[in-house]
Amino acid sequence: MRGMRPGSQIFLELFRPPIGEEWPEILRSAQDDNFVTRRSRLESGAFPRFELRATYVSIFPMNAEPLCAEVVGSLIAEIVLPRSAAPSTVGAPTIEEETRAEEALDLPWYVVVHNDPVNLMSYVTMVFQRVFGYPRDKAEKHMLEVHHRGRSILWSGMREPAELYVQQLHSYLLLATLEKPS
Amino acid sequence: MEICRRRNQIEVSELDPFLAELLRQIPASANPEGAPAAEERIFSSPTNGTEAEFRAEWKTYVEPELRRLFQTATQTVAADLEQLNGNEKSLANRTLRIPTKPAAAWLSALNQARLVIAAKNDFTETELNDHLHSPIGSRRDLSLFQVNFYGFLQEFILREMEY
Numbered sequence: 422m423r424g425m426r427p428g429s430q431i432f433l434e435l436f437r438p439p440i441g442e443e444w445p446e447i448l449r450s451a452q453d454d455n456f457v458t459r460r461s462r463l464e465s466g467a468f469p470r471f472e473l474r475a476t477y478v479s480i481f482p483m484n485a486e487p488l489c490a491e492v493v494g495s496l497i498a499e500i501v502l503p504r505s506a507a508p509s510t511v512g513a514p515t516i517e518e519e520t521r522a523e524e525a526l527d528l529p530w531y532v533v534v535h536n537d538p539v540n541l542m543s544y545v546t547m548v549f550q551r552v553f554g555y556p557r558d559k560a561e562k563h564m565l566e567v568h569h570r571g572r573s574i575l576w577s578g579m580r581e582p583a584e585l586y587v588q589q590l591h592s593y594l595l596l597a598t599l600e601k602p603s
Numbered sequence: 604m605e606i607c608r609r610r611n612q613i614e615v616s617e618l619d620p621f622l623a624e625l626l627r628q629i630p631a632s633a634n635p636e637g638a639p640a641a642e643e644r645i646f647s648s649p650t651n652g653t654e655a656e657f658r659a660e661w662k663t664y665v666e667p668e669l670r671r672l673f674q675t676a677t678q679t680v681a682a683d684l685e686q687l688n689g690n691e692k693s694l695a696n697r698t699l700r701i702p703t704k705p706a707a708a709w710l711s712a713l714n715q716a717r718l719v720i721a722a723k724n725d726f727t728e729t730e731l732n733d734h735l736h737s738p739i740g741s742r743r744d745l746s747l748f749q750v751n752f753y754g755f756l757q758e759f760i761l762r763e764m765e766y
Contacts (some may be wrong), residue, residue, distance in 0.1 A: 536730040539721045541754055543761050544714065554764075584657075587649050588665055593673055594714050598651045 452523065528602055530575040530583040535596040536567050548593040552586060606756075608763045613706070615699040623687050623697055625752055630681040632749065633673070633715035641722040645673070647714065652656055669722075679708035703732075706764050713753045720746050 534545075542564055549560035553576060566573035575597075576586055583599050590597035605616045618626070635641035646669065649661050686699055701709060720733065724746045731750065741746050 522661055538726075538731050539718050539750070540714065541761075543758060544710070547761055584649075591647065591649065591665070591669060594711070594718055595644065596647050597649070599649055599654070599657070600651050601653070 486543045529577040530580045531574045531602065532583050532586045532590070533572050533598050533600050534563070534575050534590060535598065536565050536571045537596050540595060542568065544593075545595065548590065548595055552589045552593070606759055608703075611703050613701040613703065613760060615701070616696075618687070618697045620698060622752070623699075625749055626699060627684055627687055628749070629684065629712055629716050629753070630677040632720055633677045633712050635715075635719045635722070635760055638719070638723045640725065641719040644718050644722040646670075673711065676708040676711035677715065680712040681707045683709075701760075703764060706760050709760055710757060713757045717753050717757075718749045720750050726750070 534549075545564045545567065546557065546560045549555050549563055550557060553560075555563070563573045563575055575590075576583065580599075587597045587599045604618055604622050606612075607614055607616075615626075635645045646666050649657060649665070650658055683701055683705070684699070687697055720726075724743055726747060730747060733747075739748055
């Protein structure tokens, strides 16, 4: 809520009535509600904190604008708009094409285990169960695929977990590679 | 030799000096140093020939970690094998007790030893599958027997640990 007051003060200044005229009723009540009365109440500790009320927000388009357009124009030009003697050097906006991370466009990576005549079938099955959490049936199916076909794709997906799987398989001394589909 | 599981340990009993010595050889056999073929097998490539950058990173960061892991496993096994220390006479009918807790280290060390021996001797698949090969008449035959003996132990540990 801190920071509301300066903006609100500018707002009410924009709608200051011409000299000799009085504030319209609705602005008077807004001014009263939001700043003068409330500030004194705040200072006196009657209210714990400042809150913006709905009436204040809604008066701009409905009631205030037609009342003092000239004042609004001069104040905006004075307060808001930056002035510069130099010609504008701002060119047309450059629209940057959105680029995605390489991984987002990546095809899945394969974790491949290759046949090895030394490793025991039961050992290889155990490793598949432990590394990938596969049930025994699935682990045996992959082990037999390695044995008969020379290789089996154990897992496919993002590169980072695939690398970790290959590392784990190497720690069990299996012949494992990280491959990208051709 | 008899092998069975008793509560929280695997017991290898009635070990004759020859088999006891083969067991004592596990840590030394698992060491691939000095044999490029064995080194290449233990620290195999993580890619199928592509991804040079990834392979370089693997060599720098992953291989040392794997080396440490394998060493830890063989050190654990070496500590367990201290039960078999002694002269040849005292090795007769000795019993080796392997606690089930470091069984994973035993599986790893046995696997390392089998892979290193097979790579050093360049055993073919036919040779490795010839389980009835006998008698041991050469160093190569002995190495093949060693691979099969360690394989038998691995199978037993796997079955008993219900992996």
